[in-house]
Amino acid sequence: MRKGILELCILGIIEKEKEAYPSDIIQIMKKAEIIVVEGTLYPLLSRLKKGGLLQYKWVESNSGPPRKYYTLTGEGSQYYLELKASWFNLSESVSKIIK
Amino acid sequence: MRKGILELCILGIIEKEKEAYPSDIIQIMKKAEIIVVEGTLYPLLSRLKKGGLLQYKWVESNSGPPRKYYTLTGEGSQYYLELKASWFNLSESVSKIIK
DNA sequence: AACAGTACCTTGTGTTGCAAGGTACTGTTT
DNA sequence: AAACAGTACCTTGCAACACAAGGTACTGTT
DSSP states (O other), rough: OTTTHHHHHHHHHHHHHHSBBHHHHHHHHHHOOOOOOOOHHHHHHHHHTTTTTEEEEEOOOTTOOOOEEEOOOOHHHHHHHHHHHHHHHHHHHHHHOOO | OOOOHHHHHHHHHHHSSSOOHHHHHOOOOOOOTTOOHHHHHHHHHHHHHHTSEEEEEOOOOOOSEEEEEEOOOOHHHHHHHHHHHHHHHHHHHHHHHHH
């Protein structure tokens, strides 16, 4: 059921946080009760990066290996707005059907 | 994005209409602005039938070939309630993240 | 030196959705 | 009667997505 919605959530988190690294994203989503695992997240982030929607920079951490901090590109922000609009439409349509 | 949500919608339509045939379902969903095509719907209905959630009966039509009218089984009604609850939870979680 | 913790990543599998094809029944037109 | 249009059913092959289960590598602590 959640398929495809993860992309929306991940872009949403990066937008709200300004920047985020993968393990961070997993934690934030867990708090919102959407479980996402590494095997799902990493390929998704790579895909979004490849599509020009995200960029990243390495940042040293003082509690382990360096982190890949992702941020939205201009194109990514634009795409996120569209995706968010799609979500609201879908959500509304589903409500009509199942209410 | 819509992945997995079609199942919810289809069960919802059959529940609301009491019974429905595939071409019917496509039309109803189109009105709610969710496009679903035959290549998606038929396998989905077969899967739900196989899983014991739906049953069907053939009904003669006076405007073409006979129609397969689907209805929910007891198990199907139960499953639909659970799926609907999952949808509301998901919807709520997504709102938290992207609002 | 060994371990625990954190962080990154890949491979292989099952599910889902869809485009593009196909069959068959009925009523209407030629 | 043959051809057509309309309705309805269904299958095949492909691509995208999510995930389980593995793996690598860096840092600080025991």
